[in-house]
Amino acid sequence: MLAKPATSATLREINLRTVFEVIRAQAPVSRAEVARLTGISKPTVSALLQDLLDLGLVAESGQANRQELGPTYGALFFAPRPQAAHVLALDIGARRLRGAVADLECQLLARQDVDVTGQDASRMVETAAALAARLCRASGIAPDDLQHAAIGVPGVVDLREGRIWQALNVPSLDGFPAQEAFARALGLPVTLENDIHLAALGERRAGRGQDAESFCFLSVGTGVGAGLVLRGELHRGFAGAAGELDSAFTESEIDAGDPCASALLQYAATLFPAGSVPASTEELFALARTGDVHALAAVDEEARRIAGYLAPVAAVVDVELAVLGGGIGLNGDLLLDRVAARLSARVPYPPRLEVSALSDAAVLTGAVAVATREALEQILAARFTSGHRRP
Missing domain, CATH: 3.30.420.40 (ATPase, nucleotide binding domain)
Structure with missing residues (x-):
């Protein structure tokens, strides 16, 4: 089917968005600079700036921090208006x-x-x-x-x-x-x-994923879930179910390899003497940091389980980065090296591993x-x- 020709309204909308994005990236920016950066004529830029002023999305701005431009001869500058x-x-x-x-x-x-x-x-x-x-x-x-x-x-x-x-x-x-x-x-x-x-989108915008084109965010806490960013965009999948990693395993495989908090504590109960089992994963990781041999064994097992969930993603999608989050995943000091070693043994091109920079945000x-x-x-x-x- 032939594409419909662009109308003047369509072109104006495209130009309006282009001008607005330049203002957001370069503010404070003058009318002449906008025209130069976008390749849009000055009269058209003037009309588009008026549209943005009418919409409340931009406002006239001072010239702070733009002294490197030299003399501006009274030019008006524009900046986004966040409170619009x-x-x-x-x-x-x-x-x-x-x-x-x-x-x-x-x-x-x-x-x-x-x-x-x-x-x-x-x-x-x-x-x-x-x-x-x-x-x-x-x-x-x-x-x-x-x-x-x-x-x-x-x-x-x-x-x-x-x-x-x-x-x-x-x-x-x-x-x-x-x-x-x-x-x-x-x-x-x-x-x-x-x-x-x-x-995952949060990490892409303000966390570890800012410089990665493709990465996986793996949250390990009360449950396990993943978010995929591929070529800079969130990958939702056909039904919005991308990242539901539990679906990739049978029940017996999940029983033997689930890294979630309840499963980890159940495993830890098989290691500790009766009456000394940690009541929470926070307590378990705190014990591991003191060198407790039972807690360290549980951490080793948790690293194996996390690697087991990341390996299919690394093998199929070949992401460059895996970011760990969630209450368990944030224990990078104990997990990153252990998970990396197990991933390297399972896939030929393992992703770089980092802990979320955003924590619960x-x-x-x-x-x-x-x-x-x-x-x-x-x-x-x-x-x-x-x-x-x-x-």
Whole structure:
């Protein structure tokens, strides 16, 4: 089928986005610089800058830190206006609901975490709406200033129906119509995404994955999940289920090689004398750091299990980097060398291993990146669909 010819409106929209991205990257930047950097004529740049001013996305700026340009002869400079809109980011877990409000340049204005242990999906929605209201108050913004929300959830997100599947750690979340429920409660357009996918995007934006074209984020904690970034973009897969590594193993293989917290503690119970088994993985790793032989044996086994989950990804996708996150994965001082040695023995081209730089903020960081991208899309697209102008 022949492609439709570009219309003047299409070209104007492309040029508007191009000019805006140059301003975001080069601010403060003059009209003449924008024209030079984009190759767009000065009269067209002037019209596009007026559009961006009308939309509230840019503002006239001073010339701070641009003295190297020499004399500017009164030229106007332009910079992004981050407060043009704000976004909400949520990270839903079985025990913690994390939330943040950010501006259009991804700067956090407020963050709060609340205990949601035992809450079912419907109650979680109510708690999220209350948290959003508190975050707005803490940020000093009105709820109407929120443009979009991005929510990280455990399980596979069905984008066609807005439902969540294979989410067993939050009561009644499996099969829950989350898209509709959250959008109604928050009064916002909502993007739902698997939490580990968002963590991978967070690492891509502000963590270890900034300089890697292709990498895997492996979260090891109460559960195990992976997010893949390939050629700089999140790989969701056909059904949004990319990274569900448990599906690659049989039940017996999982029983013998699951690196999650409960499985690790069950294994540790076979090593320690009766009555001295660590009560948590935190205690187990703390003992290992003291040189306890039983704890070190458990850590060795955990490294074998993590390598067992990473090896299929390394062999099939050939990523250059694997980032470990989650409550267990963050113990890099004990795990990185051990996992690397086992990976090298299993695959000919093992990825470089690093620990997440974002800790428990990885999901929120990715959610903010997604929400700001969607918010900007809405604002820019509205300019060409309804002539909308933001104040």
